[in-house]
Amino acid sequence: MLTRVRALLAKAESTEFEAEAETFTAAAQSLMARHSIDAAMLAEGSGGRSGAEEPQVRRLSVDAPYEVPKLMLLHVVASANRCRSIWHREPGFATVLGFTPDLRAVEVLFTSLLVQAVTAMTRAGSRRDHSGRSRTRSFRQSFLTAYAQRIGERLLDATGEAVRRASAETGRDLLPVLAARNQAVDDKVARLFPTLDTFGPSAIGNREGWIAGLVAADQAVLDTRPKVPEKSS
Incomplete structure (x- = not known):
């Protein structure tokens, strides 16, 4: 699954055609979302989480410049996939916590x-x-901030649609299962990071950059309508 996802995203990054990029990215998100739901159902059906099914930890680099809007992008991607992200400012990386399929x-x-x-x-x-x-820095800061915000909105829509489709196909209410996994991640965050500071985005200083970022996000993000590819027998 992960190999197929990476191949789809590589095509999304390399194509010059926006419609193709959306199609490839949507297919990748559909695969990841359904794989995550299947893993949650399997764990719930086996009677609970084993040690291997506890939330895990990954570290991801968040490089300069424009660390804050890049971190915002990581945060919205993590949230849409039932993970949590913690920024370590001085070392320059983020810790992401979640179940293994979601972390991938x-x-x-x-x-x-x-x-x-x-x-x-x-x-x-x-x-x-x-x-x-020069207004390049403020333009790019606003661009990436708007991009992250819009991506977050679209990813949440895509996640909700994936859950609705899976519920319809299985005839089960999946929200309690997924809520339990969310709670498990929150509990691990509380254990590992008992004191956390929160912060929000900086004030938008460049309207042109903000609008351009929204447009780029709409072109890059996911159409929630494509069907999950069928598994071969």
């Missing part, structure tokens, strides 16, 4: 969406004001 989804999807965001941001070029002073 976060890692591959965050990496791909960040590549797509940076590609679109770079393609937009530099910016200067009427006096000739």
Whole structure:
């Protein structure tokens, strides 16, 4: 499954056609979401979580510049996949906690969406004001912040649609099963990080960058309608 997901996302990153990128990314998200739901159902059906089924920990690099909006992107991807992200400012990395299928989804999807965001941001070029002073940094900061916000909205919609489809196919209410996994992740976060500070995005200083980021997110994110590819017998 992971090999297929990576192949789909690689195609999404390399194509010059927006419709193709959306199709490839949507197929990848569908595979990851359904795999996560199947894993949750399997664990619930086996009578609970074994040690191997406890939430796990991954570390992901969040490189300069524009660490905060990049971290926002990681946060929304993690949240949509029932994981939690913790930023360690000085070392320059994030800890992500969740169940193994969800962590894999976060890692591959965050990496791909960040590549797509940076590609679109770079393609937009530099910016200067009427006096000739550079506005590139504020443009890119606003671009990535808007991109992360919009991606979060679309990913939550995609996750909800995947749950609804799986519930309809299985005839089961999956919300209690998934809520239990969410709670298990929250409990592990509380044990490992008993004191946490929270922060929000910086004020938007560049309207053009904000609008461009929203447009890029709409072009890169997932259509919730594609069907999950059928498993071969």
